[in-house]
Amino acid sequence: MLFDKIIIKKMRELNELKGMLFYRGGEYREDIINEIKYIVGDLEVLIEEQREEFRARTKEFTLEELAMYDGRNNRPAYVAINGSVYDVTGVQGFMNGQHFGVKAGTDATDNFRRCHDNKREMLGDLRIVGVLRQ
Structure with a gap:
């Protein structure tokens, strides 16, 4: 399912960024945190779309x-x-x-x-x- 693949991809990106935050931190910290916020925003949109589809199909x-x-x-x-x-x-x-x-x-x-x-x-x-x- 496409939704699952996108979620997995986004979660991998988040995990990579968490590692970068841990190992690099310092001067890159702000950029990494902003990228994490962006990905979390994407995930929120994806989940809300799934929720809306579910509601439309649900008795x-x-x-x-x-x-x-x-x-x-x-x-x-x-x-x-x-x-x-x-x-x-x-x-x-x-x-x-x-x-x-x-x-x-x-x-x-x-x-x-x-x-x-x-x-x-x-x-x-x-x-x-x-x-x-x-």
Whole structure:
């Protein structure tokens, strides 16, 4: 994917500049810092563009709509966490539409925060299918 390649390239540039800052510093310090700021600005623009594309493709769910995805009767199982809606269909523990008392088709944010200290990396393997409409 082009986005990934650009991000990797920019991160390499940042790492190179960090090394230059460490080894050269001194009279070049200001120029190196300005170059770092420029690259960070590029990264911010790229990330915002990706965010906008994601929003345009993403389905919005009301709590009522989310409730239909309860994992029962061969329906998909979705849960909302921190405003994002995740597909937990087939995830161990959600086979019957419930995981340690958390029901599919609900906003599970509070339970997730309590049980997992809000560790977002635990959500990394789940597919985001939408956002929860506030």
